[in-house]
Amino acid sequence: MTKTALITGASSGFGLLTCVTLARRGWRVLATMRDLNRRTKLEDAARAAGVLERLEFLPLDVTSAEQIAAIADLVAKRESPLHALVNNAGFAAPGFAEDVTDAELREQFETNFFGAAAMTRAFLPQMRRQGFGHVVMVSSISGRLGFPGVGSYAAAKFALEGWTESLRYEMKTVGIQVAIVEPGAFETDIWTRNAKVAGKLLDPNSPNAGRVEKWRARVQGDRPKADPQVVAECIARVVEAPRPKLRHVVGTDAKMGLAMQALLPRGLFEKLILKNTGMD
Ligand SMILES: NC(=O)c1ccc[n+]([C@@H]2O[C@H](COP(=O)([O-])OP(=O)(O)OC[C@H]3O[C@@H](n4cnc5c(N)ncnc54)[C@H](OP(=O)(O)O)[C@@H]3O)[C@@H](O)[C@H]2O)c1
Numbered sequence: 001m002t003k004t005a006l007i008t009g010a011s012s013g014f015g016l017l018t019c020v021t022l023a024r025r026g027w028r029v030l031a032t033m034r035d036l037n038r039r040t041k042l043e044d045a046a047r048a049a050g051v052l053e054r055l056e057f058l059p060l061d062v063t064s065a066e067q068i069a070a071i072a073d074l075v076a077k078r079e080s081p082l083h084a085l086v087n088n089a090g091f092a093a094p095g096f097a098e099d100v101t102d103a104e105l106r107e108q109f110e111t112n113f114f115g116a117a118a119m120t121r122a123f124l125p126q127m128r129r130q131g132f133g134h135v136v137m138v139s140s141i142s143g144r145l146g147f148p149g150v151g152s153y154a155a156a157k158f159a160l161e162g163w164t165e166s167l168r169y170e171m172k173t174v175g176i177q178v179a180i181v182e183p184g185a186f187e188t189d190i191w192t193r194n195a196k197v198a199g200k201l202l203d204p205n206s207p208n209a210g211r212v213e214k215w216r217a218r219v220q221g222d223r224p225k226a227d228p229q230v231v232a233e234c235i236a237r238v239v240e241a242p243r244p245k246l247r248h249v250v251g252t253d254a255k256m257g258l259a260m261q262a263l264l265p266r267g268l269f270e271k272l273i274l275k276n277t278g279m280d
Contacts, residue, residue: 002028002080003027003028004027004082004083005027006029006030006123007086008089010032010088011038011039012189013189014088014138014235015088018235019046021229022235025236030058030075031058062115063111063115072123081130082123083239085136086235087115088235090112090190094153094201096148096206100152109152113159117163124171140182141254144182146158148273165246177241177242179244179248182249185226186226186230186251218278
């Protein structure tokens with residue numbers, strides 16, 4: 001039987017690549033995006049790979065309860081089961097913690113945490129009825145380590161990790177597999193087109209104004225980031241594994257960061273992070 005996956009945030013980055021990767025592996029893919037006008041890039045990539053007919057494009061903003069309910073209803077009414085839900089949609093909200101407003105912090109949580117949680121809850125009834133299904137959360141190394149300047153993003157990813165870890169236990173006995181993918185830094189639109197910089201980060205009166213340029217140069221810098229295709233392949237392996245493990249770290253930087261945290265004395269680890277983020 002052809003397997004079906006639903007992917008959120010399919011218009012760019014990991015979401016787009018995961019759609020094409022799964023389609024190439026024979027999956028039928030429900031490629032969801034908040035603005036269907038932005039589907040051209042995915043269409044072109046899928047056409048070039050010869051898999052366009054395996055994709056279906058559907059509108060979905062993960063912050064819209066109405067759209068989530070509508071898409072869950074649409075998929076449930078179909079005869080074919082849903083084998084995998086990939087909660088990928090997300091954005092980054094750079095800003096020092098003391099500068100970020102409540103509204104900005106909540107906005108980050110609305111998409112990166114509540115959006116993924118609501119999507120999952122919307123599809124669990126169908127997966128329970130089926131007696132199978134994979135739920136994959138695209139988290140981040142920032143769901144394990146809190147780096148300076150990205151506290152809002154780390155907070156939402158830490159929340160997502162905790163929620164997902166609990167969910168995994170709760171779904172274990174009903175046959176639903178729950179897993180987390182934790183990429184390091186990869187070349188996507190996340191820090192460019194999709195970054196929603198905190199208003200006060202660029203405010204010359206912010207107490208952090210003097211640190212921003214050095215922080216930005218170190219964190220964003222000119223260093224080329226890694227090829228995001230490896231993340232798409234990791235997600236594909238996870239949804240195809242009968243019983244995937246909980247956490248899947250992707251990228252040398254993410255693996256190094258976690259290893260250093262485990263091995264180094266905390267004081268030394270923090271000094272390294274401060275130096276690498278221009279906060280020393
Ligand atoms: N790239 C990295 O270095 C990195 C590292 C770790 C984790 N991640 C995570 O990977 C995931 C994908 O990000 P990416 O790196 O591929 O960035 P990206 O290229 O900016 O893609 C993000 C996708 O999410 C969509 N999106 C944002 N808000 C949405 C909403 N409310 N509803 C539906 N879709 C929404 C965007 O849609 P539009 O096209 O309409 O903007 C876009 O398709 C995110 O969860 C991110 O936190 C990325």
